[in-house]
Ligand SMILES: Cc1cc2nc3c(=O)[nH]c(=O)nc-3n(C[C@H](O)[C@H](O)[C@H](O)COP(=O)(O)OP(=O)(O)OC[C@H]3O[C@@H](n4cnc5c(N)ncnc54)[C@H](O)[C@@H]3O)c2cc1C
């Protein structure tokens with residue numbers, strides 16, 4: 001690995017100062033499960049790495065406030081899947097987070113890191129899109145909210161400006177009855193990135209929200225009805241790569257959509 | 271940078287380069303070579319240690335991130351000359367072939383049993399999904415973890 005300066009700020013102000021001083025050659029370090037791989041491969045060669053895990057107020061908590069569940073940027077996949085409030089309201093997110101990497105990866109990997117890394121195959125992105133997640137961002141200039149549906153710009157690219165930090169992710173607690181589920185296909189059953197992943201939710205009126213990943217440059221959110229799954233999945237723009245061909249991905253999206261809808265309808269009836 | 275942490279119950283203070291991983295620090299600076307390096311990218315689990323009680327890939331952690339933390343490596347499992355029951359079960363069940371993956375397997379299994387003292391075989395497979403055994407001795411490894419869990423519950 002190339003040498004870099006390491007900072008472990010204890011306050012937000014120090015984080016912003018470090019991000020400014022070393023821009024644009026600076027990287028935020030959360031769980032490191034994506035960043036460390038890229039530092040080692042030389043794909044990222046920052047001058048400075050800012051470890052945000054010990055910033056005071058950095059939250060590993062999941063708290064319910066005013067109709068939203070706020071997931072702190074320090075929350076790991078392991079924390080997320082064992083939280084009763086997440087299990088109760090957001091089953092598809094639990095399903096997605098529990099297949100990220102291995103136990104060792106999930107013990108470090110944060111939900112915020114999964115979206116900030118902006119892989120088209122990020123497993124938590126489809127359920128977060130379906131649930132209408134909003135990203136809470138802070139910088140020297142203040143705070144702002146970005147709907148997750150506007151957050152991804154391309155592979156590895158997000159709407160975050162230089163000097164901005166994700167502090168939490170808000171999940172609106174569903175007010176109307178809905179069922180939701182997550183599906184993914186991989187080359188092997190264990191630790192593997194998704195060849196394609198998909199999440200959907202359905203309400204009593206038969207309205208469907210669906211999002212899929214590894215099927216377009218960014219995880220894509222589409223809407224329709226239980227009768228229009230084909231049109232919905234046709235909005236994908238998959239490519240062929242080591243994990244699968246474009247035609248295979250396109251065909252499997254419809255299969256996954258049907259499976260996810262069936263599970264969602266079952267959950268809606270419960 | 272100066273780094274202070276607890277390794278296997280002992281306080282350690284050392285200088286370490288900011289870009290060195292916990293794995294490199296343990297092996298090259300502290301001389302604890304039980305923790306193995308293989309893929310160095312989180313895929314194989316050979317480098318698994320417990321960091322503040324949680325199983326992690328030490329190849330994906332910077333040494334400097336562990337300031338003030340407690341790390342347990344395979345060398346820290348034996349107590350007063352007595353092997354940890356998991357280590358003993360791996361021997362008794364013949365789960366060790368070349369041995370390269372075993373320190374990581376045992377620490378991942380230690381974490382698994384700490385979280386779930388009575389895992390099903392499916393849960394054992396899940397818990398060890400991030401640990402590859404190149405000798406493919408998986409079924410005896412699963413036997414050993416099941417046995418260690420059973421012994422611990424008695
Ligand atoms: C072996 C292995 C298997 C994996 N399997 C999967 C899988 O099955 N599915 C999947 O989706 N992913 C998988 N991943 C990828 C990875 O584990 C996840 O993307 C993880 O959630 C990233 O979170 P982190 O906290 O480790 O992020 P880091 O590596 O710390 O950061 C990732 C990126 O986001 C930025 N960042 C992090 N936090 C913030 C923040 N709060 N504000 C602004 N920027 C930030 C960093 O600067 C960096 O660019 C795998 C990785 C490995 C090594």
Ligand code: FES
Pocket residue numbers: 306307308309310311312313314315316317318327328329330
């Ligand atoms: S060496 Fe760390 S997971 Fe392979």
Ligand code: FES
Pocket residue numbers: 365366367368369370371372402403404405406407
């Ligand atoms: S015993 Fe040889 S790699 Fe597992």
